[in-house]
Every structure is written in structure tokens, then in C-alpha cells.
Amino acid sequence: MTTVQKIKEVEDEMARTQKNKATSYHLGQLKAKLAKLRRELLGPTGGGGGGGGLGFDVARTGIASVGFVGFPSVGKSTLMSKLTGTHSETSEIDFTTLTTVPGTLKVHGAPIQILDLPGIIEGANDGRGRGRQVIAVARTCNLIFIVLDVLKPLGDKTIIESELEAFGIRLNKKPPAITVKKKDKGGIAITNTVPLTKIDHDEIKAILSEYKLSNCDVAIRQPNATADDLVDVIEGNRVYIPAIYVLNKIDAISIEELDLLYKIPNSVPISSREWLNIDELMDIMWRRLDLVRVYTKPRGAPPDYSSPVVLRRGKSAVEDFCSAIHKEIAKQMKYAIVWGASAKHARGQKVGLEHVLEDEDVVHIAKK
Ligand SMILES: Nc1nc2c(ncn2[C@@H]2O[C@H](COP(=O)(O)OP(=O)(O)OP(=O)(O)O)[C@@H](O)[C@H]2O)c(=O)[nH]1
Numbered sequence: 139m140t141t142v143q144k145i146k147e148v149e150d151e152m153a154r155t156q157k158n159k160a161t162s163y164h165l166g167q168l169k170a171k172l173a174k175l176r177r178e179l180l181g182p183t184g185g186g187g188g189g190g191g192l193g194f195d196v197a198r199t200g201i202a203s204v205g206f207v208g209f210p211s212v213g214k215s216t217l218m219s220k221l222t223g224t225h226s227e228t229s230e231i232d233f234t235t236l237t238t239v240p241g242t243l244k245v246h247g248a249p250i251q252i253l254d255l256p257g258i259i260e261g262a263n264d265g266r267g268r269g270r271q272v273i274a275v276a277r278t279c280n281l282i283f284i285v286l287d288v289l290k291p292l293g294d295k296t297i298i299e300s301e302l303e304a305f306g307i308r309l310n311k312k313p314p315a316i317t318v319k320k321k322d323k324g325g326i327a328i329t330n331t332v333p334l335t336k337i338d339h340d341e342i343k344a345i346l347s348e349y350k351l352s353n354c355d356v357a358i359r360q361p362n363a364t365a366d367d368l369v370d371v372i373e374g375n376r377v378y379i380p381a382i383y384v385l386n387k388i389d390a391i392s393i394e395e396l397d398l399l400y401k402i403p404n405s406v407p408i409s410s411r412e413w414l415n416i417d418e419l420m421d422i423m424w425r426r427l428d429l430v431r432v433y434t435k436p437r438g439a440p441p442d443y444s445s446p447v448v449l450r451r452g453k454s455a456v457e458d459f460c461s462a463i464h465k466e467i468a469k470q471m472k473y474a475i476v477w478g479a480s481a482k483h484a485r486g487q488k489v490g491l492e493h494v495l496e497d498e499d500v501v502h503i504a505k506k
């Protein structure tokens with residue numbers, strides 16, 4: 139039996155099994171089995187095929203990247219070409235784009251790389267077409283645009299989400315607040331600071347046993363933690379990426395139909411052909427990228443607001459700011475003065491290399 143067939147078998151058995159007290163151990167086992175099979179499938183020697191990385195290795199530029207994922211002919215290339223001015227072939231024929239086409243877009247002084255990708259279809263992650271390569275590129279992006287055709291958005295949305303999920307991508311989600319600490323002896327100890335509503339001790343034990351974890355401390359601080367959350371923590375190779383649902387081709391529907399579509403969370407209706415509502419899309423893109431702009435203030439001169447140093451959240455300490463300018467600057471720095479949201483007072487605050495900067499802060503570096 140191939141890995142794909144084994145996955146199908148486990149999925150079928152899960153669908154047949156009703157969740158209740160008596161079945162939770164069994165369901166826990168099945169969920170862990172499924173995660174292991176998927177890992178096998180997606181590994182370097184995975185049975186899924188899909189070809190090598192040909193044409194998918196693009197030079198990564200810019201401070202952050204946005205990948206366009208969607209079914210064929212939803213308008214990904216039309217949007218990417220118009221946004222970046224880089225030509226990417228468009229047509230009414232499916233699978234027009236056959237490789238990753240990169241373009242650059244400057245937003246609030248920050249160069250953002252836009253990656254137009256080939257269309258994917260159901261079964262992409264088990265090797266159909268170039269789906270696996272597309273999803274592998276999406277895994278490395280800082281933000282994903284899931285582009286949907288407004289004439290058939292909901293079915294497509296579910297399929298794309300599950301293809302990305304199966305590849306270990308978690309959309310619009312934070313890593314679960316669960317820790318699993320291995321020990322040499324002592325068996326299994328489960329503690330929870332929140333009530334367990336979606337998982338019970340039997341299911342937790344089944345999952346641990348499937349991963350041969352017979353001595354460990356499990357601590358659950360995640361409200362409504364699920365078996366899948368626990369499996370994600372144990373597997374450990376998940377990526378958590380923000381996603382925006384871009385509902386394209388609104389020029390083809392009525393205002394009444396549009397009102398219904400707005401109810402999809404994290405969605406933005408647009409028309410890439412008629413260039414409608416692109417401003418809103420850009421605003422939301424900027425917010426979800428969550429970048430930190432820092433303005434440099436030379437001694438005795440006003441700050442330079444024209445070209446910010448752009449940093450990523452989580453890598454926005456004064457030290458990161460220094461290395462973004464020149465690798466020697468951190469060594470030469472005596473202290474920095476910071477004005478803005480991260481500073482304690484409006485007059486400016488004297489800080490060191492470890493101080494974390496906020497968006498639109500102004501920084502002066504005093505040298506030794
Ligand atoms: N009505 C309408 N048609 C659009 C819009 N955007 C794109 N299209 C049309 O949809 C078709 C597909 O557009 P593409 O940009 O090639 O779509 P794609 O998603 O890149 O397609 P693949 O590369 O094949 O996956 C073309 O005929 C476009 O002109 C839109 O906003 N409204």
C-alpha cells in the first residue's frame with residue numbers, strides 16, 4: 139500500500155468513528171498515525187512525487203514575502219502583474235503560470251517580495267501537478283494571499299486550507315500553548331491551567347503512546363486545546379503564517395452577493411481586472427505583515443522620514459536596527475536614544491542594544 143492509500147484509510151476510519159468517551163483513545167491514535175504518514179509523504183524521499191524543485195528556486199529579496207495561492211484562473215497573475223509592474227502571463231486557460239514569478243512592491247518604504255505561484259488543485263500535497271512545490275514555497279512566505287474566485291469561494295477555500303494544513307502550514311493561528319517535556323522515568327504527568335473541553339486524558343495518552351513517549355510532562359495552557367494541537371507540538375515542524383482571503387472578480391457579482399461574502403473572516407473583496415478595493419487590500423496586507431519601521435536621526439538634525447529601516451517583529455531590537463545599516467555599527471555604539479512608542483518618555487530614552495523597537499520609532503546612535 140502506498141502512503142497516500144494509507145492516509146486515505148486512516149482518514150476513512152476517522153470519519154467512521156464517532157467521538158465519545160469510549161473511542162477517544164482510538165481517535166487519538168488515528169490522529170497521531172495520520173500526522174506521521176503525512177510527514178513521511180512530505181519528506182525528501184516521500185512517495186508523492188511531484189518532481190524536483192526546478193523553476194521554484196527564486197532569489198529571495200525584500201524584507202518580507204507574500205505568496206499567492208489559489209485554484210487555476212482565479213486571477214493571481216493579473217493581480218501580481220498590476221501590483222508590481224512585473225509581467226506574469228495571464229489567460230483564461232487554467233495552469234497558465236508554471237513556475238514562481240517574483241515581483242517587488244514598495245509599501246511605506248518597505249520592499250515586499252510578491253510571489254505569483256502556479257494554480258493548485260485538490261490533492262496538491264500528495265503530488266498531483268506541481269502542488270507540492272507550490273505549497274513548499276508558500277511555507278517560506280511571511281504572508282499568504284489565498285486568492286478565490288467570488289463565483290465559487292467557499293468550496294475552494296476549504297480545499298486550499300486543507301492542502302496547506304496537510305503540509306504543516308497553520309493559517310492565522312498562534313503556536314498552541316502546550317509543552318511536552320521528555321523525562322527519563324516517572325511515567326506521564328498531565329497538567330492543565332485551563333479546562334480541557336476538546337481533548338481528554340485518554341486521547342492524550344493514546345497520542346503519546348503512538349509517539350512512544352512513555353515518560354513526559356504535558357502542560358496545557360491553551361484554551362480549548364485539541365488533539366491536533368498536541369500532535370502539532372509533538373511533530374514540531376509546523377509553520378504559523380498569517381493569511382488573507384482575497385475574493386477576486388467582484389466586478390462579476392451584484393452588491394447583494396458581495397454583502398454575503400464580507401462575512402468570511404480575514405477576507406478582502408477586490409477586482410484585479412477593474413482595480414477595485416485594492417487600497418483596502420494593501421492596508422490589510424501592511425497590517426498583517428506587522429513590520430517595524432525605524433527612522434534614523436543624525437546628531438543635531440531632524441529624523442530622516444523618507445527612508446525607514448524596516449525590521450520584522452521579533453527581530454526589532456536596537457542591535458537588529460544596527461546590523462540592518464552596517465555590520466560594524468553595533469560594535470561602535472555607546473548607547474542609543476529612542477523616541478516613539480517603545481520609549482518610556484517623550485523626551486527620548488537612552489537604551490542599549492537589547493532594547494526592542496516599535497513601528498515608527500526614531501533612533502539616534504551615539505558612537506563610542
Ligand atoms: N471578471 C474578472 N476577470 C478577471 C479578474 N482578474 C482576472 N480575471 C480573468 O481571469 C482569467 C485568469 O486570470 P489569471 O491572472 O491568468 O489567473 P491565475 O490565477 O494566475 O491562473 P493560473 O496561472 O492559470 O493559475 C483571465 O482571463 C483574467 O483576465 C477580475 O478581477 N475580474
Ligand SMILES: [K+]
Pocket residue numbers: 210211212228229230231232233234235
Ligand atoms: K489562467
Ligand SMILES: [Mg+2]
Pocket residue numbers: 214215216227228234235254255256257
Ligand atoms: Mg497565473
